[in-house]
Amino acid sequence: MSEKVKVNVHRGTNTIGGCCTEITYKGTRIAIDLGSPLPGEDKKKLNVQGLTCGESKFDAVLCTHYHGDHIGEINRVNSDIPIYMSDFAKEVIKAYQDNKKTQYSEIDTANIRNLSAGRELKIGSFLIRPIRSDHSAAESFMFLIKADGFNILHTGDFRLHGKYRDELIEGLTNLGKIDLLITEGTTLFRKKNDEENYTEEKVEELIRGYIDENKYCFFILSSTNFDRFQGITKSIDSFRAKYRRIRRGKYYLVDDFQNKLLKVAEKYSPDRYSFKSHSKYGRNLNAGMEEKGFAMQLRTNNQEHEEIFKKYMTEYTDKTLLIYSMWSGYMERGKLKKITDFARERNRLRIVHSSGHVTIQDLEGFVKTINPKNVIVIHTESQEQLNVFENQIVVEDGVEVEF
Numbered sequence: 001m002s003e004k005v006k007v008n009v010h011r012g013t014n015t016i017g018g019c020c021t022e023i024t025y026k027g028t029r030i031a032i033d034l035g036s037p038l039p040g041e042d043k044k045k046l047n048v049q050g051l052t053c054g055e056s057k058f059d060a061v062l063c064t065h066y067h068g069d070h071i072g073e074i075n076r077v078n079s080d081i082p083i084y085m086s087d088f089a090k091e092v093i094k095a096y097q098d099n100k101k102t103q104y105s106e107i108d109t110a111n112i113r114n115l116s117a118g119r120e121l122k123i124g125s126f127l128i129r130p131i132r133s134d135h136s137a138a139e140s141f142m143f144l145i146k147a148d149g150f151n152i153l154h155t156g157d158f159r160l161h162g163k164y165r166d167e168l169i170e171g172l173t174n175l176g177k178i179d180l181l182i183t184e185g186t187t188l189f190r191k192k193n194d195e196e197n198y199t200e201e202k203v204e205e206l207i208r209g210y211i212d213e214n215k216y217c218f219f220i221l222s223s224t225n226f227d228r229f230q231g232i233t234k235s236i237d238s239f240r241a242k243y244r245r246i247r248r249g250k251y252y253l254v255d256d257f258q259n260k261l262l263k264v265a266e267k268y269s270p271d272r273y274s275f276k277s278h279s280k281y282g283r284n285l286n287a288g289m290e291e292k293g294f295a296m297q298l299r300t301n302n303q304e305h306e307e308i309f310k311k312y313m314t315e316y317t318d319k320t321l322l323i324y325s326m327w328s329g330y331m332e333r334g335k336l337k338k339i340t341d342f343a344r345e346r347n348r349l350r351i352v353h354s355s356g357h358v359t360i361q362d363l364e365g366f367v368k369t370i371n372p373k374n375v376i377v378i379h380t381e382s383q384e385q386l387n388v389f390e391n392q393i394v395v396e397d398g399v400e401v402e403f
């Protein structure tokens with residue numbers, strides 16, 4: 001039996017989406033994430049012998065977080081291999097399935113076991129510690145993976161410009177020596193707009209200003225970006241507190257599905273999320289909305305939402321704003337383009353976003369702090385650009401590296 005640690009990045013050395021990393025030691029074999037490719041990437045499903053086909057050779061699949069580019073293909077894992085993720089991630093999947101939303105529809109949640117931050121898990125020859133991270137998906141994990149004296153830190157997706165950077169950095173102290181850092185490198189190549197380099201706090205500050213100054217605000221954002229929903233909640237609360245004496249506060253409106261997701265966040269991450277201020281949109285609120293003003297989540301595939309949006313954009317142009325709070329690439333086509341263009345033509349579009357991914361500058365500092373013996377960059381279109389590190393190993397999809 002080999003005593004060496006082996007790492008095989010099956011996918012993710014030259015694409016952002018679809019990542020899957022295998023780590024093997026003394027006969028124990030684990031995979032971290034098994035995602036779907038992103039739009040525009042090669043759609044081919046990933047086949048790994050012993051994981052998705054053939055006799056099972058893997059002992060576990062560990063999921064860093066619930067984004068599709070990390071778990072989108074876990075439904076293809078052989079049914080006798082356990083899959084681990086946070087309860088939060090599992091409940092997000094179930095909420096999508098209950099509401100017949102297509103994403104995650106084929107995942108069998110009965111086969112999912114729990115991972116909790118700080119609770120070490122022994123899987124064969126590995127001791128694994130999930131570390132609570134900071135990303136645009138809630139309750140994301142980094143993994144400290146110990147193989148006897150060899151320590152690996154797998155970052156998953158993370159950032160150091162979010163609200164929980166201090167907590168993350170604290171969770172990374174006293175890790176001991178790190179022999180191998182496997183880090184995400186999303187931003188190494190992808191062109192970023194300046195807006196997307198805002199901190200989460202800056203985004204919140206801008207949103208607060210927009211809500212204060214514009215009676216009718218529509219929001220387009222990811223349903224599972226709970227930090228952003230928390231920011232809107234705080235902005236609404238501060239508006240209501242400020243104007244309590246002169247007029248009644250405005251509405252904060254979401255749809256039924258979003259309401260359920262917010263409840264998941266409150267239940268599974270109560271120290272980070274509390275959404276008390278919102279209501280579910282219903283037609284009975286139309287008159288009150290017009291009178292008091294509102295911040296409303298705009299579900300772009302909802303015909304009724306679109307009609308309300310166009311009515312306000314047309315009849316109350318100067319008092320209405322569309323706040324677009326996702327990666328700007330998504331609005332380059334389809335319905336999102338149509339809707340954002342409608343606001344843009346009237347100069348009523350504001351783009352305010354903070355990326356879920358670590359900036360190049362922060363990543364450089366992060367690697368210096370962790371001070372690993374070796375670095376592998378995944379979840380990236382370009383490993384080469386990280387060559388500022390002398391100790392980086394450039395790897396290829398499906399090629400095993402021994403340590």
Ligand SMILES: [Zn+2]
Pocket residue numbers: 065067070135137157356
């Ligand atoms: Zn992610």
